[in-house]
Amino acid sequence: MSTVLVVDDDPRLQRTLSIALRAHSHHVLTANDGRTALAVVAEESPDVVILDLGLPDLDGTEVLRRIRQTSLVPVIVLSARHESDDKVEALDLGADDYVTKPFGVEELLARVRAAGRRAGDIGRQLGVIETSHFTLDFAERRAVVAGRDIRLTPTEWRVLEALCREPGHLVTQQDLLRSVWGPSYGRESNYLRVYANQLRRKLEPDPAVPRHLITEPGLGYRFVL
Amino acid sequence: MSTVLVVDDDPRLQRTLSIALRAHSHHVLTANDGRTALAVVAEESPDVVILDLGLPDLDGTEVLRRIRQTSLVPVIVLSARHESDDKVEALDLGADDYVTKPFGVEELLARVRAAGRRAGDIGRQLGVIETSHFTLDFAERRAVVAGRDIRLTPTEWRVLEALCREPGHLVTQQDLLRSVWGPSYGRESNYLRVYANQLRRKLEPDPAVPRHLITEPGLGYRFVL
DNA sequence: CCGGCGCGTCAAGATCGCGTCAAGAGCCGT
DNA sequence: ACGGCTCTTGACGCGATCTTGACGCGCCGG
Structure with a gap:
């Protein structure tokens, strides 16, 4: 259906998400760090990005900022519960949705669908x-x-x-x-x-x-x- | 989709709510005190009002009373106090829902959706x-x-x-x-x-x-x- | 058989919302 | 600064809609 980029440094979570997303017939790309993520966004222009704020190289909000410099792709931010300031900042920077860990996979899937739909509606030019x-x-x-x-x-x-x-x-x-x-x-x-x-x-x-x-x-x- | 007025004198809470609401594609208006709130309700006719009872100028219940003199807009009341008197009074005055602080943002969002649905989409539910x-x-x-x-x-x-x-x-x-x-x-x-x-x-x-x-x-x- | 009650029907007046017009303000490029 | 194009705003007329009162009919109980 749509291409989803999962940006996370936790291999377990990445695996879980990939399987769930593929089961719902999304195409899945992955990135373990911020630089890779930016490269993939530039190269593959995915339809939705799932971005964990806790990354090894770059700060998550920084990744988001750079994505937004070049792309309007919907970004769903993942963050641990206590980092509420990050959450606020992320949404200010143009994240489309946020999910606090731990979260249910079904919930995340629903948000991916919603994000894709919103983007599709906006992007769908009237022609x-x-x-x-x-x-x-x-x-x-x-x-x-x-x-x-x-x-x-x-x-x-x-x-x-x-x-x-x-x-x-x-x-x-x-x-x-x-x-x-x-x-x-x-x-x-x-x-x-x-x-x-x-x-x-x-x-x-x-x-x-x-x-x-x-x-x-x-x-x-x-x-x- | 809908326009929500947030009435609260705590800038942090206001900010958090604004961001969360925007993330769920609501338009957000804000007011720091009761007088502003009344003016905004009159001028902009929002679809939902979130009203904190603890305001600097007017008593929250007074604000609610005056809103009800001119408008049927759904009002969700926030209160820090656990006093059930306030709750009863607010609901008597025409509040549509009541949330005590602290509350989860998701919970509040759900109530906003519910309030909006009750008020606006009466016809739509019938299909x-x-x-x-x-x-x-x-x-x-x-x-x-x-x-x-x-x-x-x-x-x-x-x-x-x-x-x-x-x-x-x-x-x-x-x-x-x-x-x-x-x-x-x-x-x-x-x-x-x-x-x-x-x-x-x-x-x-x-x-x-x-x-x-x-x-x-x-x-x-x-x-x- | 008669009278009251509740409903259906009708029509006239009041009110509301829309279409229309035009004057003035604001904005832009020249 | 000037001229033209847009946008905003108020006024007005008209038709549709709402409101209100009057009247007739059928049912039911006295």
Whole structure:
């Protein structure tokens, strides 16, 4: 399914994890120290990294920092229970999750799946969305409506992204506001009405009778292909 | 996913909680004292509030009381004291959960998830309800009756939610009124008759002979599949 | 047979949410 | 500094939705 890099200097733990991960059909890479880990991340670009903070050569947080300089790969940090400061630091540096030892293998597997899923969701670019009337290329930021190139503003693109992540699904006003304008905009405002209007004018065949950008009164909007 | 407000005057605890919550992909807002907390609740309408009772300016219970004057947001109360009086008082004032310090971060995270679920995703838990004649998708707010998409109003959905929580079971008029129109509407009124009527017209094969939305005279209504 | 009670039905008025417009502020490149 | 493009914000009208009151009908007990 996915490639997981296990970074740990304890051969026993490494072995246990490898077996468990392979049993769940992950591809497993291993590294015993920080330098090797960095090399493997660079060479193989794994989908998930499991990183023990207690390493022989480099400090675990240092490894994490360097990984983050070049990669957004999800990192799950392992640490002994008492090193809570490390934990805090690791998460600040961009770890995606932490697990304190001792831990159950099942728990770790669940977190690997979760991390992979989160990354996949983020990484999954919207690519191209096509309807009978217009085409949206999110990667290129190009919109073609009825054969003509149309300019959309940055905010319009972001609204569309939030709506098109799951075509056909309802997106609540709150979700829309938060993913476009940030967490603080949880309440109603004119934004959505104005931008829904704007988008309909630019995209819909007949803005007065929306076919793709559907409003769900009191709830939010739905984008249908 | 959801926005959590952490109200605590201990910077260390605040930091730990923030990091843990962010690691589980919540948005985090913080407040060091009661006044700020009230302002943030009013301005940002978070999805969950974690409230420490020991605050510098206002008494924690007072903060809770004022939050409840304007908002139904789920509140999880933290307290160092083992005094059960506080616990009782807090729960009376409308706290949704109560955690005594010291506590495990995982435990708190679980309670945040639980609180968020109770409050936000009421519809989502119901999933899809299907009968021989119509299908209701509460998450997507879609109703298909005899193969056709039917539009239901927000209040109609809320009534259906209350009815469908336990298909086949009797739901009393009081329960219905309370869960749709709020705690103050314990008394009889026309609401239920009007909306039962409305729903039957939209959903029943023959509104004159209800097969799914059954009246229990003097008691309430029953939804049967 | 009669009267009360509870439910179904209807319709009118009040209210709410959305679409629309436009003015002004902020930002950027020139 | 200037001009153009965006974003923000307030105002307004309209249609959908909610609320409320009135009325009729059937059931049940007196």
